[in-house]
Amino acid sequence: MDLPFIATTMARRGLITPGNPVRIVRQFGALGRWGFGLAGELRQAAARSPERIAVIDDERRVTYAELLAGSERVAHAVKSKGIKGGDRVGLLCRNSARMIEALIGITSLGADPVLINTGLSAHQLATVAEDQELSALIHDEEFAPQLALVENIAKIQADKIPAKKGDDLRPPEKPGRTIVLTSGTTGTPKGARRPTPGGFGPLCSVIDRIPLRAGDRILLAAPLFHTWGFAGLQIALALRATIVLHRRFDAAKVHESLIRNNVDALIGVPVMVQQLMDLPAQEEVPTIKTVAVSGSALPGGLATRFMDRYGDVLYNLYGSTEASWVSIATPEDLRAAPNTAGRPPFGTTVKILGEDDREVPASTVESIHVVNEMLFEGYIGNKDVKRTNGLLGTGDLGHLDDTGRLFIDGRQDDMIVSGGENVFPSEVESLLADVPQIREAAVIGVPDDEYGQRLAAYIVLRDGEKLTPDEVRDHVRRHRARFCVPRDVTFLDALPRNATGKVVTRELHTR
CATH class of the missing domain: 3.30.300.30 (ANL, C-terminal domain)
Known part of the structure; x- marks a missing residue:
């Protein structure tokens, strides 16, 4: 990754600013010891800005210092159940400070958190627990009845974790790997191993194109168990942002929350943008600076209508659980070509390859392939990841126009x-x-x-x-x-x- 690019991007987004020298030393010391995963990002934020509000959810407001303390309580509670580094711990929670505490507590032990879709049935939960070889499962109270078929593992209710502090935690020998389940829209969800960032590069690749800034108030509406929601959490912690969370998405309540909490940015999925547009016209419109969506197709007409109402603030990231990001469409891209998926960000290469694995001319529809430093490490139970000339196929068909903008024409298996x-x-x-x-x-x-x-x-x-x-x-x-x-x-x-x-x-x- 290009060091001048990183330094310039961090400066533009407010990450390089004067501050208390002692706190800055502690901040970078935390990253040096714990790395650039969630455990390290939370600790650097708590070291630099301990009193800053980290999370506003439906129940409470939590500072960065309090969020770190909560994650350590979870780590000790999970450790007391015999969980150790390398074990897999399921996480079945809605968006809340407790979910973040649980997620980071698990990784702080070197265990692998498995993010579970809250919409799964009891039978699907049992299948996931078996397929992912879970040793324990942390869950919200509302999901307790659905766990009746999940057997032979420790079940921990998130709101009943004891408020006890054990010995100081030390960085694990091997960082925990977060496992995100694929959507399962056409079959059983698969567990995809997400890599841990190796530095500032991945963060800068995204915030260079999507203008999120240090200290922003970010309403994270995408579910945290989803790849985009998880990515949003990583970005927000790195930015020492204030994260606004609601357990469920309700368009009217989110619209009100954007205004009441003076939110700078919204991270969601396209259907949420559609539901906001379906609301009756409001006298007061949120003064939001950035709306970033991902996770499914963004209809071009919806993009244009949304920007006509809220301003040119909409960004569309095309990616997947396996590929992370592939391209990002800015408001300028969406105005020029509303159906575009945008352009690859810095450090990402996208090619359209034909059946002979060679690049095809512009406007030719063939398979989309990508490489960046955050490609997934493979599915659980299958360590082989097929690549073509070092590039990972996304499973989508698409084409590039003469300006280099990417367009998605459909799934290979949907054609x-x-x-x-x-x-x-x-x-x-x-x-x-x-x-x-x-x-x-x-x-x-x-x-x-x-x-x-x-x-x-x-x-x-x-x-x-x-x-x-x-x-x-x-x-x-x-x-x-x-x-x-x-x-x-x-x-x-x-x-x-x-x-x-x-x-x-x-x-x-x-x-």
Whole structure:
């Protein structure tokens, strides 16, 4: 990583400023001893700004010194259950200071936290506990009934961890590796091992493009168990930010919280932006400086409408659990090309490779491949990570335009062949998302006796609006080729989504 780039970016974002010399020495000493994982980032923040409010959640306000003390209590409580470095500890909690304390407490022991989706069923939880070989599980009280099928591991309720302080913790011989579960929208979630940053480079790559600053107030709406929510937490701790958390996302309450807490930045997923836009026009609009979304496709029409209301503050990060980030679209990118995924940030290389593993010309749709210093280390139970010329395939198809902007054309496994023609469902989804009467749409491929496959559209209308299946098909026919026209059009009250806002496509088949 380029040292001048790091120094310049840190200075631009307020990370290099004068301060108490003793605290600065302690700050960098903490990073030197504990590294750039969550345990080190919390300790550097507590060393430099112990009295600063670290978290405002639905129950309390916690300083950095208090957050560190809470994480150490968790570490001692987990250690008392026989957990040691290298063991895996599940974490089933909603966004709160307690979840952060638990997450960092686990890593401080050198154990591996496994971030579990709060939307899983009892049977799925039992499967995850077995597949990930959990030794213990920390959970919120509300999830206790769902753990009945999880057996032979220690279960620790997050709000009942004793307020006892043991011996001072020392950095573990080997840092804990956070394991993030894949979304599981098409099958059983897999555990992906996240690497620990080796320095300031990964942070600077993101904040160079997304203008988050030291000391910002950041409303972290994305679930902390999600890759983007977890990344947001890493960034916020590194910036010594004040993190605003709510256990559940409610658009009206979040809108009010943005104003009441004088929030500088919002980190969320695209469906949250959609829900904010669905609110009635408000007299008071939050003076928010940055809204950064990731985790699923951001419809171009939504991006433009949001910026028309809130200003040019929207940033869209395209990435995945496996690849971390791939590209970032700035407001300037989104104004110029609303459907773009942006450009690779500093230190990231993106290439579009054909079937012969060679780069293809601009505008050619093929497989997206990426390399950066935060690629995942593999799935649990499978240490082999397939790469092509050092690049990791994202599983998406896309293309670059003449200016170097990336566009996502669909998942490789979502593309269908209908009557010999390649069809991308996401292309039709984007077209339908811009229809004024349509609130949201999902398009998938289904079997067809005559053509092999055909498209099926599932549509949610805005309140009070009406459309017929023929009107939907006519709209697609006017703007796309005939093989893109969905034969099946089904109207729903809501699309089935998981806790991170992704559409669960396997459930659409049953609608």
